[in-house]
Amino acid sequence: xxxxxxxxxxxxxxxxxxxxxxxxxxxxxxxxxxxxxxxxxxxxxxxxxxxxxxxxxxxxxxxxxxxxxxxxxxxxxxxxxxxxxxxxxxxxxxxxxxxxxxxxxxxxxxxxxxxxxxxxxxxxxxxxxxxxxxxxxxxxxxxxxxxxxxxxxxxxxxxxxxxxxxxxxxxxxxxxxxxxxxxxxxxxxxxxxxxxxxxxxxxxxxxxxxxxxxxxxxxxxxxxx
Amino acid sequence: xxxxxxxxxxxxxxxxxxxxxxxxxxxxxxxxxxxxxxxxxxxxxxxxxxxxx
Numbered sequence: 246x247x248x249x250x251x252x253x254x255x256x257x258x259x260x261x262x263x264x265x266x267x268x269x270x271x272x273x274x275x276x277x278x279x280x281x282x283x284x285x286x287x288x289x290x291x292x293x294x295x296x297x298x299x300x301x302x303x304x305x306x307x308x309x310x311x312x313x314x315x316x317x318x319x320x321x322x323x324x325x326x327x328x329x330x331x332x333x334x335x336x337x338x339x340x341x342x343x344x345x346x347x348x349x350x351x352x353x354x355x356x357x358x359x360x361x362x363x364x365x366x367x368x369x370x371x372x373x374x375x376x377x378x379x380x381x382x383x384x385x386x387x388x389x390x391x392x393x394x395x396x397x398x399x400x401x402x403x404x405x406x407x408x409x410x411x412x413x414x415x416x417x418x419x420x421x422x423x424x425x426x427x428x429x430x431x432x433x434x435x436x437x438x439x440x441x442x443x444x445x446x447x448x449x450x451x452x453x454x455x456x457x458x459x460x461x462x463x464x465x466x467x468x469x470x
Numbered sequence: 471x472x473x474x475x476x477x478x479x480x481x482x483x484x485x486x487x488x489x490x491x492x493x494x495x496x497x498x499x500x501x502x503x504x505x506x507x508x509x510x511x512x513x514x515x516x517x518x519x520x521x522x523x
Contacts, residue, residue, distance in 0.1 A: 373494050376497045379491055379492065386500075390504070
């Protein structure tokens with residue numbers, strides 16, 4: 246029963262007051278393919294194809310000065326967020342990325358490590374990045390303030406963007422489905438059709454949001470080097 | 471981002487030599503100066519004795 250609009254997101258599966266719903270965060274691990282035989286199967290080839298595409302994208306963004314292997318963390322981040330987003334669309338699977346504690350844990354950790362590394366090791370470079378090249382003289386102090394503030398709010402925006410997108414999608418589907426209880430059959434068909442479209446949209450959003458958060462993290466990382 | 475290599479530093483004179491948005495040094499100096507200014511303002515208002523009425 247819905248006590249309030251957001252009660253569908255409340256963690257509720259528990260034994261002896263242990264919140265077991267968070268275990269759904271690890272379901273994505275089951276989709277990582279095994280390499281049992283030397284000849285790869287379709288699952289393995291698909292995984293490699295996606296990983297290589299992501300690797301080429303991130304390598305370009307990170308630039309030639311990046312350490313070899315820097316893309317791995319971002320590829321892992323993509324798959325983690327994608328699986329959590331996508332599996333949350335299935336019935337009875339808890340969407341852990343629709344909670345700020347998961348998204349903020351990811352974004353705050355990454356951002357803090359980038360900032361600490363950047364300001365301690367490349368201080369001059371970080372000061373240079375505070376002003377875009379070619380800014381008019383009059384606007385320079387304001388640009389410093391704007392860039393500083395945008396830097397500080399980055400973990401918040403990263404986390405809230407993901408959480409809000411997940412909540413919005415699931416809420417829309419739940420709200421529409423709750424109206425179907427007292428609906429005549431001819432309207433129910435239209436409702437089901439709309440729900441199917443919404444699910445397709447949410448599947449796309451789950452991939453896009455995972456990609457966006459990963460690309461932005463890559464960009465923020467490239468700024469520190 | 472090369473950052474200011476295409477700009478001839480000898481062409482910049484006076485204030486613009488140290489504070490500009492084209493060279494790396496100019497950009498860093500401007501950012502540091504802005505932070506220093508606001509730091510001084512905040513420090514002034516923090517340390518200013520509160521007038522009692």
